[in-house]
Amino acid sequence: MLSGPRTATDRANLPYCHESFHNLQELRHSASLANKVFIQRDYSEGTVCKFHTKFPSELDSRIERTLFEDTVKTLNNFYAEAEKIGGQSYLEGCLACATAYLIFLCIETRYEKVLKKISRYIQEQNEKIYAPRGLLITDPVERGMRVVSTQTDSVCVCVCVCMCVCVCVISLTVCVY
Amino acid sequence: MKNCEYQQIDPRALSTPTATPTSTLPCAGKNPQRLRRKWEVFPGRNRFYCDGRIIVAQQSGVLPLTLGLILVTSGLFFVFDCPFLVAHLTVCIPVIAGVLFVFVVISLLRTSFTDPGILPRALPDEAADIEKQIDNSGSSTYRPPPRTKEILINNQVVKLKYCFTCKMFRPPRTSHCGLCDNCVERFDHHCPWVGNCVGKRNYRFFYTFIVSLSFLTSFIFGCVITHLTLRSQSGDGLIQALQDSPASVVELVVCFFSIWSILGLSGFHTYLVASNLTTNEDIKGSWSSKRRTEELGNPYSYNNIFTNCCVVLCGPMPPSLIDRRGFVPPEDTSQTVTSEMELPPFMSKNDTNMCTQGTKELLESVAHSSLLRSPCNPGTPKTAPASQESWLSTVSGAPTPSPGSPPSGCSGRQARRPIDNPCPQKAGRRAVLHASRPAFHLPSPPYSLTHNPLIFSDAPNVGFIPLA
Numbered sequence: 005m006l007s008g009p010r011t012a013t014d015r016a017n018l019p020y021c022h023e024s025f026h027n028l029q030e031l032r033h034s035a036s037l038a039n040k041v042f043i044q045r046d047y048s049e050g051t052v053c054k055f056h057t058k059f060p061s062e063l064d065s066r067i068e069r070t071l072f073e074d075t076v077k078t079l080n081n082f083y084a085e086a087e088k089i090g091g092q093s094y095l096e097g098c099l100a101c102a103t104a105y106l107i108f109l110c111i112e113t114r115y116e117k118v119l120k121k122i123s124r125y126i127q128e129q130n131e132k133i134y135a136p137r138g139l140l141i142t143d144p145v146e147r148g149m150r151v152v153s154t155q156t157d158s159v160c161v162c163v164c165v166c167m168c169v170c171v172c173v174i175s176l177t178v179c180v181y
Numbered sequence: 182m183k184n185c186e187y188q189q190i191d192p193r194a195l196s197t198p199t200a201t202p203t204s205t206l207p208c209a210g211k212n213p214q215r216l217r218r219k220w221e222v223f224p225g226r227n228r229f230y231c232d233g234r235i236i237v238a239q240q241s242g243v244l245p246l247t248l249g250l251i252l253v254t255s256g257l258f259f260v261f262d263c264p265f266l267v268a269h270l271t272v273c274i275p276v277i278a279g280v281l282f283v284f285v286v287i288s289l290l291r292t293s294f295t296d297p298g299i300l301p302r303a304l305p306d307e308a309a310d311i312e313k314q315i316d317n318s319g320s321s322t323y324r325p326p327p328r329t330k331e332i333l334i335n336n337q338v339v340k341l342k343y344c345f346t347c348k349m350f351r352p353p354r355t356s357h358c359g360l361c362d363n364c365v366e367r368f369d370h371h372c373p374w375v376g377n378c379v380g381k382r383n384y385r386f387f388y389t390f391i392v393s394l395s396f397l398t399s400f401i402f403g404c405v406i407t408h409l410t411l412r413s414q415s416g417d418g419l420i421q422a423l424q425d426s427p428a429s430v431v432e433l434v435v436c437f438f439s440i441w442s443i444l445g446l447s448g449f450h451t452y453l454v455a456s457n458l459t460t461n462e463d464i465k466g467s468w469s470s471k472r473r474t475e476e477l478g479n480p481y482s483y484n485n486i487f488t489n490c491c492v493v494l495c496g497p498m499p500p501s502l503i504d505r506r507g508f509v510p511p512e513d514t515s516q517t518v519t520s521e522m523e524l525p526p527f528m529s530k531n532d533t534n535m536c537t538q539g540t541k542e543l544l545e546s547v548a549h550s551s552l553l554r555s556p557c558n559p560g561t562p563k564t565a566p567a568s569q570e571s572w573l574s575t576v577s578g579a580p581t582p583s584p585g586s587p588p589s590g591c592s593g594r595q596a597r598r599p600i601d602n603p604c605p606q607k608a609g610r611r612a613v614l615h616a617s618r619p620a621f622h623l624p625s626p627p628y629s630l631t632h633n634p635l636i637f638s639d640a641p642n643v644g645f646i647p648l649a
Contacts, residue, residue, distance in 0.1 A: 040306050040307075040310065042307060042310045045352065047332050047334050047339070047341075047352070047353055048332070048333055048334060048335075049334070049335070050334055050335060050353075050480065050481055051352065051353055051354055051366075051367070051481065086497060087496075087497050087499075088497070089488075089491070089492055089496055089497070093495065093496060093497045094491055094495045096495075096497070096498075097385075097491075097494060097495025097496065097497075097498075098495055100498070101385070101389065101494070101495070104283065104284050104287040104288060104291075104389070105287065105288065105291050105385075105386060105389070106287065108498065113497065113498045113500075114497060115497045115498055115499055115500060116500055119500060145500075145502065146504075147301075147303075147304070147307065148300045148301040148303075148502045148503075149502060150300070150303070150307070150349060150352070151307060153306075153307070
């Protein structure tokens with residue numbers, strides 16, 4: 005039964021971080037078969053966007069608790085920054101009101117800027133921490149800001165068995181022809 | 182018996198016009214490679230224009246009437262009253278009226294054409310996860326657990342209700358609009374005058390609209406009265422003045438009847454803004470202490486009028502969550518599965534026992550039927566070969582459809598179970614073609630091969646691989 009690549013050269017050819025974005029896309033597409041763990045919203049402070057930092061038991065053997073909690077806490081901080089009510093948001097609101105909200109058509113709001121930062125952060129976390137562990141975090145904005153979903157897939161098991169089947173089928177085909 | 186209810190095809194869903202009626206069916210002969218935008222497969226009852234840039238409710242209500250009244254009245258004012266007033270008073274009058282008019286029209290259009298804060302429906306995997314949590318936490322007797330969840334917000338108990346249409350627990354202050362068939366965040370009300378829901382994202386536009394409209398109607402009313410007064414003083418009396426300027430009569434009538442309602446509405450919404458309440462909460466008396474025995478304050482209020490006003494009107498502007506102009510991923514048929522998994526509307530509104538159990542069974546059957554469907558058989562879950570079940574044991578049982586499930590796509594926006602697919606043969610061939618491509622993409626990185634367990638299990642049925 006084939007397992008992962010045995011030689012260092014073969015392992016180097018495995019696209020981990022240097023083709024990370026390409027692989028993250030593929031991982032995302034293949035994640036329809038994955039186990040998914042959903043981290044729900046924490047409404048204890050109102051309707052501000054915040055996720056539970058409680059470590060899900062399904063990820064117990066997959067990732068260190070501190071890493072996961074750090075990620076969720078950082079995400080919560082980003083959302084708090086986006087929804088912060090202070091001088092800048094009031095200025096933006098008043099300026100928008102004065103221009104009959106036409107300014108929203110021209111400039112990017114602070115919330116949108118922070119959301120882009122969040123996407124970059126999630127991608128970076130996936131590349132550095134989660135993908136090497138066979139996990140993938142989905143940006144909450146893709147789920148209507150309701151959940152942070154973490155996808156675990158049994159990549160190794162699937163890969164090994166698939167490669168076996170592939171090889172068998174190919175060899176059979178070759179034999180037939 | 183429960184399954185029978187979900188097999189009914191909802192005639193309303195079938196006849197519900199989609200945003201682009203011709204573009205949602207992949208097996209209707211369209212180019213399968215064409216990427217569709219998400220607004221084209223949006224499950225709610227909305228209409229989209231300008232390739233998804235503009236969103237309105239299914240029924241425009243009386244929006245044309247609102248616009249017409251504003252345009253006609255203002256037009257008459259500028260044409261018939263302003264020349265006299267400029268000559269006798271000041272040029273500021275049309276300038277002020279012009280500014281107010283521009284504010285009114287722009288804020289009306291923004292209110293009508295902006296996404297009010299629609300929450301996208303839960304995808305099947307998320308819905309299944311929620312079902313699992315409900316089953317785990319609820320009792321195991323024949324009565325299913327209630328579909329509410331209690332949470333603490335600022336040390337106050339708030340009940341979250343489960344939305345059967347959107348398959349999720351509604352966040353606080355979210356309500357499902359029956360007319361638009363969407364869950365809307367911070368739902369205020371569905372306004373027929375603007376032809377859209379008023380929610381989190383467009384409440385400030387709506388407030389600006391009614392406040393500026395009340396200023397405009399008051400201003401026009403005052404100016405017309407002044408005009409007629411000046412004319413009657415310099416002319417032959419009021420009757421003669423009215424006869425000389427009949428347009429002013431029209432404006433007077435329109436403004437007189439509008440002012441009461443518009444001013445009243447502005448005052449009411451100013452009260453709501455100052456106390457950080459929504460119309461929905463106010464009408465239901467959610468935080469009213471008169472209805473309940475305990476003292477219940479509004480947990481969302483900052484207990485300061487100025488702060489509440491600033492937060493509601495000048496707070497950060499959240500983005501639209503439905504991503505109307507994004508592209509639907511080609512392999513992702515979850516959207517269409519979501520629409521298929523919609524309960525018929527008469528079911529979705531009832532918190533009955535049958536709904537909860539039936540939904541769970543539906544989700545499980547989707548998991549089985551979509552993953553185990555053979556291209557030649559009408560999808561019956563029980564006909565799956567045993568080898569495929571072993572895949573399921575290693576891979577999640579999340580009810581996500583396989584890439585080769587065009588029968589789901591065939592039904593598009595129709596509320597129909599996947600196992601009722603009408604065209605298994607055609608769909609089967611498409612499934613094979615669709616499935617075959619990644620199957621032989623051997624030099625691919627390992628991640629993409631996770632597609633293959635499903636694909637290879639289907640392949641022998643097709644005879645694609647010439648086994649001896």
